[in-house]
Amino acid sequence: MSPRGRPRDTEVDERVLQAATELLLRHGYGGLSTDEVAERAGIAKTTLYRRWPTKDHLALAVVARLQDHDEITDTGDIRRDLTDYMEKVAAGLNRMRVAGLPPGQESRSAGTVAELVAAAARHDDVGALERDVYARRNALACRLIERARDEGRLRPDVDPMTLLEQLAGALYYRVLITGHPVDRAYAERLVAAALDGAL
Amino acid sequence: MSPRGRPRDTEVDERVLQAATELLLRHGYGGLSTDEVAERAGIAKTTLYRRWPTKDHLALAVVARLQDHDEITDTGDIRRDLTDYMEKVAAGLNRMRVAGLPPGQESRSAGTVAELVAAAARHDDVGALERDVYARRNALACRLIERARDEGRLRPDVDPMTLLEQLAGALYYRVLITGHPVDRAYAERLVAAALDGAL
Amino acid sequence: MSPRGRPRDTEVDERVLQAATELLLRHGYGGLSTDEVAERAGIAKTTLYRRWPTKDHLALAVVARLQDHDEITDTGDIRRDLTDYMEKVAAGLNRMRVAGLPPGQESRSAGTVAELVAAAARHDDVGALERDVYARRNALACRLIERARDEGRLRPDVDPMTLLEQLAGALYYRVLITGHPVDRAYAERLVAAALDGAL
Amino acid sequence: MSPRGRPRDTEVDERVLQAATELLLRHGYGGLSTDEVAERAGIAKTTLYRRWPTKDHLALAVVARLQDHDEITDTGDIRRDLTDYMEKVAAGLNRMRVAGLPPGQESRSAGTVAELVAAAARHDDVGALERDVYARRNALACRLIERARDEGRLRPDVDPMTLLEQLAGALYYRVLITGHPVDRAYAERLVAAALDGAL
DNA sequence: TCCTAATCGAGACGGTACGTCGCGTCTTTGT
DNA sequence: ACAAAGACGCGACGTACCGTCTCGATTAGGA
Numbered sequence: 001m002s003p004r005g006r007p008r009d010t011e012v013d014e015r016v017l018q019a020a021t022e023l024l025l026r027h028g029y030g031g032l033s034t035d036e037v038a039e040r041a042g043i044a045k046t047t048l049y050r051r052w053p054t055k056d057h058l059a060l061a062v063v064a065r066l067q068d069h070d071e072i073t074d075t076g077d078i079r080r081d082l083t084d085y086m087e088k089v090a091a092g093l094n095r096m097r098v099a100g101l102p103p104g105q106e107s108r109s110a111g112t113v114a115e116l117v118a119a120a121a122r123h124d125d126v127g128a129l130e131r132d133v134y135a136r137r138n139a140l141a142c143r144l145i146e147r148a149r150d151e152g153r154l155r156p157d158v159d160p161m162t163l164l165e166q167l168a169g170a171l172y173y174r175v176l177i178t179g180h181p182v183d184r185a186y187a188e189r190l191v192a193a194a195l196d197g198a199l
Numbered sequence: 200m201s202p203r204g205r206p207r208d209t210e211v212d213e214r215v216l217q218a219a220t221e222l223l224l225r226h227g228y229g230g231l232s233t234d235e236v237a238e239r240a241g242i243a244k245t246t247l248y249r250r251w252p253t254k255d256h257l258a259l260a261v262v263a264r265l266q267d268h269d270e271i272t273d274t275g276d277i278r279r280d281l282t283d284y285m286e287k288v289a290a291g292l293n294r295m296r297v298a299g300l301p302p303g304q305e306s307r308s309a310g311t312v313a314e315l316v317a318a319a320a321r322h323d324d325v326g327a328l329e330r331d332v333y334a335r336r337n338a339l340a341c342r343l344i345e346r347a348r349d350e351g352r353l354r355p356d357v358d359p360m361t362l363l364e365q366l367a368g369a370l371y372y373r374v375l376i377t378g379h380p381v382d383r384a385y386a387e388r389l390v391a392a393a394l395d396g397a398l
Numbered sequence: 399m400s401p402r403g404r405p406r407d408t409e410v411d412e413r414v415l416q417a418a419t420e421l422l423l424r425h426g427y428g429g430l431s432t433d434e435v436a437e438r439a440g441i442a443k444t445t446l447y448r449r450w451p452t453k454d455h456l457a458l459a460v461v462a463r464l465q466d467h468d469e470i471t472d473t474g475d476i477r478r479d480l481t482d483y484m485e486k487v488a489a490g491l492n493r494m495r496v497a498g499l500p501p502g503q504e505s506r507s508a509g510t511v512a513e514l515v516a517a518a519a520r521h522d523d524v525g526a527l528e529r530d531v532y533a534r535r536n537a538l539a540c541r542l543i544e545r546a547r548d549e550g551r552l553r554p555d556v557d558p559m560t561l562l563e564q565l566a567g568a569l570y571y572r573v574l575i576t577g578h579p580v581d582r583a584y585a586e587r588l589v590a591a592a593l594d595g596a597l
Numbered sequence: 598m599s600p601r602g603r604p605r606d607t608e609v610d611e612r613v614l615q616a617a618t619e620l621l622l623r624h625g626y627g628g629l630s631t632d633e634v635a636e637r638a639g640i641a642k643t644t645l646y647r648r649w650p651t652k653d654h655l656a657l658a659v660v661a662r663l664q665d666h667d668e669i670t671d672t673g674d675i676r677r678d679l680t681d682y683m684e685k686v687a688a689g690l691n692r693m694r695v696a697g698l699p700p701g702q703e704s705r706s707a708g709t710v711a712e713l714v715a716a717a718a719r720h721d722d723v724g725a726l727e728r729d730v731y732a733r734r735n736a737l738a739c740r741l742i743e744r745a746r747d748e749g750r751l752r753p754d755v756d757p758m759t760l761l762e763q764l765a766g767a768l769y770y771r772v773l774i775t776g777h778p779v780d781r782a783y784a785e786r787l788v789a790a791a792l793d794g795a796l
Numbered sequence: 797t798c799c800t801a802a803t804c805g806a807g808a809c810g811g812t813a814c815g816t817c818g819c820g821t822c823t824t825t826g827t
Numbered sequence: 828a829c830a831a832a833g834a835c836g837c838g839a840c841g842t843a844c845c846g847t848c849t850c851g852a853t854t855a856g857g858a
Contacts, residue, residue: 005828006827012830030321033818044831049820108330111320114313117375118228121310131307131378138377154397162369162392165377169368170361172376176316178337178364179330189361197396198357204807205849211809232839243810248841403833404823410835427715431813442836447815506728509718512711515773519708520627529705529776536775552795560767560790563775567766568759570774574714576735576762577728591759595794596751602802603854609804630844641805646846 008050015041016048020062028100029115032059056119056126063116064133067092072140078148079191085141086167086187093175093182108179113172138164154195166194207250214240215247219261227299228314231258255318255325262315263332266291271339277347278390284340285366285386292374292381307378312371337363353394365393406449413439414446418460426498427513430457454517454524461514462531465490470538476546477589483539484565484585491573491580506577511570536562552593564592612638613645617659625697626712629656653716653723660713661730664689669737675745676788682738683764683784690772690779705776710769735761751792763791 019040023032034055038045052058072085096110120127138161145160170190174180218239222231233254237244251257269287274280295309319326337360344359369389373379417438421430432453436443450456468486473479494508518525536559543558568588572578616637620629631652635642649655667685672678693707717724735758742757767787771777 006830008829028320029317034820035818038831042831044833045820046822046832047830050829053820055819107320108326111317114316114320117308117313118310118317121306121308121313122229127308127378131376134376155395158397159388159392162388163397165369165372166365166389166393168376169370169372170364171368172372173364173368176375177330177333177367177371179326189358190365193358193361194365194393195397196354197398198353198362198394199396201851202807203805203851205809207808233841234839243812244841245811245843246809249808252841254840401833402825402831404835406834428719432815433813442838443815444817444837445835448834451815453814505718507714507718507724509715512714512718515711516626516708516715519625519704519711525705525776529774532774553793556795557786557790560786561795563767563770564763564787564791566774567768567770568762569766570770571762571766574773575728575731575765575769577724587756587759588763591756592763592791593795594752595796596755596760596792597794600802601800601856603804603856605803631846632844635805639805641803641807642846643806643848644804647803650846652845 012041012043012047013051016043016051016058017062017065020058021066024059024062024112025099029059029112031100032062034058054123054126056123059119060116060126060129063096063112064129066095067133072144074144074147076153078145078153079195081144082141082167082195083184083187083191085144086171086191087184089168090171090175090182090184090187093171097175110175114176138168163194167191211240211242211246212250215242215250215257216261216264219257220265223258223261223311224298228258228311230299231261233257253322253325255322258318259315259325259329262295262311263328265294266332266336269336271343273343273346275352277344277352278394280343281340281366281394282383282386282390284343285370285390286383288367289370289381289383289386292370296374308376309374313375337367362393366390410439410441410445411449414441414449414456415460415463418456419464422457422460422510423497427457427510429498430460432456452521452524454521457517458514458524458528461494461510462527464493465531465535468535470542472542472545474551476543476551477593479542480539480565480593481582481585481589483542484569484589485582487566488569488580488582488585491569495573507575508573512574536566561592565589609638609640609644610648613640613648613655614659614662617655618663621656621659621709622696626656626709628697629659631655651720651723653713653720656709656716657713657723657727660693660709661726663692664730667734669741671741671744673750675742675750676792678741679738679764679792680781680784680788682741683768683788684781686765687768687779687781687784690768694772707772711773735765760791764788 016037019037020032022040023036032055034045034048037058038048041048048058052061071088073081075081093110093113094106096112097106097108099110099112101107116130120130141164142160145154145158145163148154149156149158149160167190171182171187174182174186180186215236219231219236221239222235231254233244233247236257237247240247247257251260269291271284272280292309292312293305295311296305296307298309298311300306315329319329340363341359344353344357344362347353348355348357348359366389370381370386373381373385379385414435417435418430420438421434430453432443432446435456436446439446446456450459468490470483471479491508491511492504494510495504495506497508497510499505514528518528539562540558543552543556543561546552547554547556547558565588569580569585572580572584578584613634617629617634619637620633629652631642631645634655635645638645645655649658667689669682670678690707690710691703693709694703694705696707696709698704713727717727738761739757742751742755742760745751746753746755746757764787768779768784771779771783777783
C-alpha cells in the first residue's frame with residue numbers, strides 16, 4: 001500500500017516550526033498567528049492545516065520540540081539528583097517566562113505555559129499529547145526515586161509520584177500563580193523541605 | 200470629598216457578574232463573550248467596558264468572587280487543618296474542571312484556570328490582582344503554619360511558604376498538568392508526605 | 399498571467415449592491431449600515447470590507463451604479479439637447495431627494511448627495527472616483543457644446559466647461575442649498591438664461 | 598414674567614463657539630465632537646445640549662458666525678459688483694476647503710460644507726436656518742441685479758434669481774463636485790459668460 | 797430668610813455602528 | 828494527492844460618538 005499522489009514536502013515541517021518558534025518566543029502565544037506563520041514559512045495555510053489541525057496543535061509541537069532535551073542524571077545522591085532535575089524544569093519554565101516580551105524584561109508569570117494548558121483543555125488530543133510529554137519525563141524521575149527508596153536511601157513508604165508532584169508542583173505554582181522566581185537556590189530549599197519533612 | 204457626577208449603578212455590577220458567571224461556568228472561557236454578557240445583563244457594552252476594560256478583567260472578577268468564601272480553620276491539629284484547607288482548594292479547582300462542559304462530564308484539566316493565568320500574563324493589572332487574591336489566601340495558611348511551628352508542633356526550621364507551595368503546588372500540578380484527580384484522599388496523602396518527609 | 403487563488407464570487411457584488419441600494423434609498427445614508435448590508439446579502443462582513451474598505455466606498459458604488467445610464471442626445475438643436483441633459487441630471491438629483499423618506503414625501507435637500515460629497519472629502523480615493531464619474535459624464539456634454547460652437551451655433555468665445563458649470567451648478571445649488579425644486583420648467587428657463595445672456 | 602431660577606451664563610456661548618470653531622477648522626467636521634468641545638470649553642455636556650440640541654446645530658452656528666460678514670457693494674458697474682460678490686463667496690468656500698487638513702494643504706472638496714448640507718437634510722430646523730442664511734445673503738444680491746435690470750443695465754427679461762443661481766451654483770459645483778479651484782480669475786470668467794450669454 | 801426653580805459641572809449610561817482580527821474552510825490553478 | 832494563493836464565513840473584540848440621565852452644588856428671584 002504505497003501512498004498515492006504527490007508526497008509531502010518534508011522540508012515544510014521544518015520551515016513552519018522554525019517560523020512558529022520564532023513568533024512564539026518573540027511575541028508570545030497571542031503573537032503566534034497561523035496567517036503569519038504561513039507567510040513567513042512561505043507556504044499556504046492549507047499546507048499548514050494539513051499537518052497541524054489547529055493553532056493549538058502547532059503551538060504544542062513548537063514547545064514540545066523546545067523541551068525535548070532534558071535528561072535526568074542518577075549519581076546515587078538523591079538530593080542532588082532531584083535538585084538538578086528541578087533546576088532543569090525551572091530553566092524550561094523561565095525560558096517561557098521571557099516569551100513575547102521585550103528583551104531584558106521577563107514576565108512574572110509564564111503566560112505561554114498557561115495558554116498551552118488551556119489549549120489542552122480545548123482539544124482532547126492536545127491534552128493527551130501534552131500529558132504524554134509530562135508523563136514520559138516524570139516516569140524517569142519516578143524511577144530515580146523508586147531506586148533510591150528501594151535501596152533504602154529514602155523512607156520505604158515514600159510514594160514517588162506524590163513526592164514528584166510536591167516538587168514540580170511547587171515550581172509550577174510559583175511560575176504560574178504567585179509569580180515568584182524559581183532558581184537553583186529555590187530548588188535546593190524545596191528539595192530539602194520535601195526530603196526532611198515538616199514534623 | 201464627595202463623589203462628583205452621576206454615581207455608578209451598583210446594581211449593574213451584580214447583574215453583569217451574575218450573567219458572566221453563568222456563561223463562564225456553563226460554556227467555559229471561550230463561551231464568555233462581552234456582547235452576550237452585556238445583553239443578558241441588560242446593559243450597554245460601553246457600561247461594561249467602563250468597569251472591566253477587558254474580557255480578561257471581567258473573567259477574573261467572576262472567578263475571584265466565586266472563591267471568596269474559603270476559610271481556614273485552626274483546630275490545633277495541623278495535619279487536619281492543612282488537609283481541610285487543601286480539600287477546599289481542591290474543591291475550587293474541581294469546580295473549574297466542570298466549567299463549560301455538558302453536565303455529568305468533567306474535564307481532566309481545568310482550562311478556565313489556565314485561561315485566567317494566561318490573562319494575568321496578558322495584562323499587568325490582571326496579574327497583580329490575581330496574585331493579590333492568592334497572596335491574601337495564602338497569608339492565612341501561612342500564619343497557621345507559623346503558629347504550629349512556633350508552638351513546637353512542626354520542626355523549627357520549617358519555611359511556611361515553601362511548605363504551602365509543596366501542598367498547593369501539587370494540587371495545581373495535577374489539575375493543570377497531569378490531569379489526575381484531586382480529592383480528600385489525595386489531600387490526606389499529600390499532607391502526610393509533606394509533613395513526614397521522604398528521608 | 400492567470401489569476402491565483404480562489405477567484406472572487408462575482409455574485410457577491412451583485413447581492414451586496416442590491417441590498418445596499420435598497421437600504422440607501424429606503425432609509426437614507428444613515429440607514430445604510432455595513433452590518434445590515436452584510437446580513438441581507440448573506441455574506442460575512444469581512445467579505446464586504448475586502449471589496450469596499452469603508453461604508454463610504456460602498457455608498458459611492460451604489461450611487462454610481464444608479465446614475466450610470468444617463469445618455470446625451472445630439473439633435474443639432476443645442477438648446478433642446480442641453481435642456482434634455484439638464485432634465486436628466488435633475489431627475490437623478492430628485493431621486494436622491496426621496497431617499498430615506500416615507501413614501502409620498504420628499505426632502506427639500508438631497509441629503510444623500512451631500513453625504514457622498516462629504517465622503518469624498520473624507521477619503522481621497524472616494525473623491526477621485528467620484529470626480530471621475532462626474533468628469534466622464536461632463537466630458538460628453540462638453541463635446542456637445544464644442545460641436546455646437548465649432549459649427550457656429552454658439553458664440554465662438556464660449557467656454558464649454560464654464561457653460562456646463564453654470565447649468566449643472568444651478569441645479570445642484572437649488573437641490574443642495576436653497577431647496578428649490580428642479581424640474582423641466584426650470585431646466586428650460588435655466589438654459590434660456592445661459593444661452594441668451596443677461597446683457 | 599421675569600425669568601426664574603439661575604440665569605444662563607452668557608460667557609458659556611462664547612467659550613463653546615470658540616472651542617467648536619477651533620476644532621471644526623482644525624480637524625474638520627468629523628473632528629468636532631461634543632465631548633471634546635465641552636471639555637475644551639470647560640463646561641458640562643448638559644450645558645452644551647441645552648443650547649444646541651445637536652452636534653449639527655452647533656456646527657451650523659459655528660459656520661454661520663464665520664460667514665456673517667460678507668457685504669455686497671453697489672457701484673453701478675454690475676459686472677464688477679457681481680464679480681466682487683462671487684469672489685467673496687469663493688473666499689468663504691475656500692476657507693472651508695482648508696478645514697481639517699494639515700497646514701499648507703487644502704482639500705479639493707470642501708467637506709465641511711457638504712456635511713452641513715447633510716445636517717440640514719437630517720434636521721428640518723437646521724435646514725430652515727441654513728436656507729435662511731443663504732436667502733438673506735442672496736436677497737441682497739438679488740436686489741442688486743433687479744436694480745441694474747430696472748435701470749436698463751441688464752436685459753429686461755433677466756430673472757435675478759436664476760442669474761444668481763448660475764453664478765453661485767457654478768462656484769459650489771466646482772468646490773463640491775469637480776474639485777476645481779475657484780479664484781478671482783474664475784469669478785471674472787464666470788460673470789462674463791453669464792452676462793454675455795452663449796448665443 | 798427660606799423656598800423654589802433653573803443652571804452648571806461631572807460623569808455614568810444606553811444605543812448603535814464601525815472597522816479589525818484571527819481561525820479554520822473552501823475553491824481555484826498548477827505540480 | 829499535495830502545494831500555493833487567496834477568497835470566504837464566522838464570531839468576537841474593543842472603540843467612538845451621540846444624546847440622555849442623575850447626582851450635588853450654585854445662583855438667582857419671590858414669599
